[in-house]
Amino acid sequence: MNRFVAAERALRSAAPHQLLDAVRDVLRGQYAAEEVELFMADYGLTLLQPVSTLPLTLPPLPIHTGPAGRAFGAQEPVTEDCPGGAVRVHLPVTVRGDRLGVLSVTMPSADAAAECSAELAEVAEVLGHEVIVAERDTDLYLQARRKDRLTLAAEMQWQLLPARSCARPEYALGAQLEPAYAVFGDNFDWSATADHLALYITNGMGEGIEAALLTSLGVNALRNARRAGLPLADQAALADQAVYAHYRGDAHLAVLMLDLELSTGRLQVVDAGSPQMLRLRDRTVTAVDFEAQLPLGMFEETDYFAQEFVIEPGDRLIFVSDGVHAVAGPGGEMYGERALARAITSTSLVPAAEVPGAILRELTGHRGGPEPDDDALVACLDWYGGIPAT
Numbered sequence: 001m002n003r004f005v006a007a008e009r010a011l012r013s014a015a016p017h018q019l020l021d022a023v024r025d026v027l028r029g030q031y032a033a034e035e036v037e038l039f040m041a042d043y044g045l046t047l048l049q050p051v052s053t054l055p056l057t058l059p060p061l062p063i064h065t066g067p068a069g070r071a072f073g074a075q076e077p078v079t080e081d082c083p084g085g086a087v088r089v090h091l092p093v094t095v096r097g098d099r100l101g102v103l104s105v106t107m108p109s110a111d112a113a114a115e116c117s118a119e120l121a122e123v124a125e126v127l128g129h130e131v132i133v134a135e136r137d138t139d140l141y142l143q144a145r146r147k148d149r150l151t152l153a154a155e156m157q158w159q160l161l162p163a164r165s166c167a168r169p170e171y172a173l174g175a176q177l178e179p180a181y182a183v184f185g186d187n188f189d190w191s192a193t194a195d196h197l198a199l200y201i202t203n204g205m206g207e208g209i210e211a212a213l214l215t216s217l218g219v220n221a222l223r224n225a226r227r228a229g230l231p232l233a234d235q236a237a238l239a240d241q242a243v244y245a246h247y248r249g250d251a252h253l254a255v256l257m258l259d260l261e262l263s264t265g266r267l268q269v270v271d272a273g274s275p276q277m278l279r280l281r282d283r284t285v286t287a288v289d290f291e292a293q294l295p296l297g298m299f300e301e302t303d304y305f306a307q308e309f310v311i312e313p314g315d316r317l318i319f320v321s322d323g324v325h326a327v328a329g330p331g332g333e334m335y336g337e338r339a340l341a342r343a344i345t346s347t348s349l350v351p352a353a354e355v356p357g358a359i360l361r362e363l364t365g366h367r368g369g370p371e372p373d374d375d376a377l378v379a380c381l382d383w384y385g386g387i388p389a390t
């Protein structure tokens with residue numbers, strides 16, 4: 001049995017809370033590693049938090065600077081020199097484009113690291129897949145992702161999310177919520193098949209638990225309709241009925257619903273509320289307006305219809321909630337389309353997974369303070385084009 005197979009088997013057979021112990025044992029025994037540590041990206045995408053058992057903890061690492069932060073951002077291994085000739089290799093832990101964190105492995109020498117670098121990268125990838133599976137049965141990795149306590153509303157919202165990023169040959173997606181530890185109404189959802197990508201940007205009215213409960217009802221109603229195979233307009237109608245049946249018009253859910261045909265770039269869109277879409281093409285940002293329809297749950301038995309829009313390979317689509325485009329600065333001036341367009345243009349070379357965080361940091365500067373008055377959601381879709389049939 002070769003050593004990579006041994007590492008893979010050790011991870012697949014380990015108890016959910018012992019993945020780090022398993023990867024440490026096999027890397028030390030099979031690869032002569034001296035130290036092995038796993039760091040998870042926190043909810044706010046500001047730190048890499050160590051996976052450890054209290055009270056034995058390591059300090060967190062910055063996510064935007066330093067060797068580990070560079071590995072996370074570039075999604076490539078980064079090597080750091082250590083005392084005595086040893087080197088520390090920081091390896092991105094990523095699953096289908098979802099950036100989970102970094103695996104840091106200290107090797108006795110640069111030659112030893114170079115000799116097994118490709119296998120170490122594969123071990124980090126297998127570890128990522130096992131972490132995703134293990135999160136069904138242990139809180140260890142979810143706890144490691146938080147530098148502060150989540151509010152109950154935020155806990156509910158994060159548990160609704162599919163992931164913060166994903167990638168396929170046709171597209172790359174990234175999204176982020178703020179305030180990460182106290183979000184209550186904004187949410188995003190996506191799901192892909194061989195032929196289609198469904199994307200939903202939602203904004204539940206209200207605050208705290210009430211907003212989280214409303215969004216949870218709406219998102220799950222949309223999922224239920226989607227998984228029943230209904231077209232986009234019928235999904236909206238069914239979710240509208242579910243929200244109205246519970247709240248009788250006293251609360252509603254704003255949602256922008258999209259269904260992308262992966263072979264052609266054709267979008268079916270239902271615009272039922274405040275989330276907005278902007279397109280970056282050839283360094284020009286254009287706000288894309290659709291015919292406004294009623295938010296979900298306002299009235300009984302509302303009819304919805306889908307509009308069509310076509311995107312081209314190389315297009316970048318940015319989706320924002322009203323907590324972004326309508327946020328006011330200290331002097332009362334709105335963030336608005338012009339400032340948002342500047343932020344989108346300035347991040348045109350940034351990978352889709354990092355764009356939402358970069359735009360939200362610029363929004364913090366405009367707001368003039370770290371704590372927003374409303375939820376803020378940014379999602380980014382890079383469209384590369386359909387893959388020709390073979």
